[in-house]
Amino acid sequence: MMLSNSEKVDFTASSDKVCVIQARDLSLQFGDKVLLNHLDIDIHAGEVTALLGPNGAGKSTLLKVLCGEIKPKSGTVSFFDQPLNNWAREELACHLGVLPQHSALSFxxxxxxxxxxxxxxxxxxxxxxxxxxxxxxxxxxxxxxxxxxxxxxxxxxxxxxxxxxxxxxxxxAGDKCILMLDEPTSALDLAHQHHTLQIAQNMAMQGAAVIVVLHDLNLAAQYTDRMIFLNEGEIKADGTPTEVLTPKIIDTLYGWPVSVHTHPTGDFPYLLSANHSVF
Incomplete structure (x- = not known):
């Protein structure tokens, strides 16, 4: 089940922080599959932004387009008000760090x-x-x-x-720092999952713009300032964890019911899910 246009949630994160990455009208298609559909996004310094959504939603693709690994069919990406294509590779590498899902290194x-x-x-x-x-x-x-x-x-x-x-x-990197993490907790145990996201959070507190692709909604709720839910290459919800982590949004995007609660030791939401028969 997908959100209809009348139901589509559009919580655009309001921020007076510096816009570090600006992307406009990003489109990408592979065969009949639309990966990004005229997508606009701004990423701010001092925030951890999570890219979330079901499998195949376009999360990793968007990250690869934003860092320049993949060239979109149309649209533009700018870092610090300078078009990405204008950055010298050596200079950009001093300010942009990307941790991919898999790193091929056998030496x-x-x-x-x-x-x-x-x-x-x-x-x-x-x-x-x-x-x-x-x-x-x-x-x-x-x-x-x-x-x-x-x-x-x-x-x-x-x-x-x-x-x-x-x-x-x-x-x-100084005051121009961008950190992109693609599923950085996928192979980690519980303690190192938290430690890794604490590092991301600390980087943002020091002024970096941090983007992280995650599947664990509860980890995202605890460590990110902004959650962007994607599906079929479009932004379906965008806002703080409290704004966008609702049973309706999660059920609509993932097709699975959840209950949402406030964490007993922290001011952030957490989700409980179970077999359909429980709900």
Whole structure:
């Protein structure tokens, strides 16, 4: 069941924060499948924005278009009021860090050497590289993996190593910092799921614009400032967790009933779902 035009929710997040990414009229199609349908979006500094929605909704596709990995059929993307196509790749790499769902790396590097790869665009001195790498590894809590060969790591450990690599890449971003995370918690245990999203939250508090693709609605409700629900390449709901996490929106987009409550120890909503027969 999809939202009709008369039912479509349009909670546009109001913010007086700086608009870092501006995308207009983004369209993309693969065969008969519409991936993005004339989509407009603004992303602000100092916020964690979650891209959510059912499988195939266009979340990862939108992220790839925003970072320039995929070129849209039509539309424009600008970073800091400058068209994305006008950015020199080397300069952009100093301000934009992207953590993909999967990172293809099979060389027998140590985890520390993988983290050091993040510094390639920065032209750091040896002491600066050592400091940036050590800081990122400590922040992500992977010092114990430093000498491990990357191919021997578990999926979750690899994910954390690449997060440290991206943080190293952004260590000199200054006040122009964009962090994009595509399902960063998918392979992580409970503690590291929270730790990763705490890092994203802290980056935003320091002024970064953070976009994260998530499937776990409860994690998104706890750690993000703004939730954008996509389906069939369109924005179906856009607002704070309290505004958009409603039983009607979730049932309409996901086809599954939920009840929404206020978390007993925090001022954010959480969802409970169960077998249809329970409701």
């Amino acid at each position: 027998a590097f140590t985890a520390k050497e993988v983290v050091e790869l993040g510094a390639i665009p920065l032209q750091l001195t040896s002491p600066e590289l050592k400091e940036a790498t050590a800081s990122s590894m400590q922040y992500v809590d992977i010092n114990n993996l430093a000498k491990r060969l990357y191919p021997t790591l578990s999926g979750g450990e690899k994910q954390r190593v690449h997060l440290a690599r991206v943080l190293t890449q952004l260590s000199k």
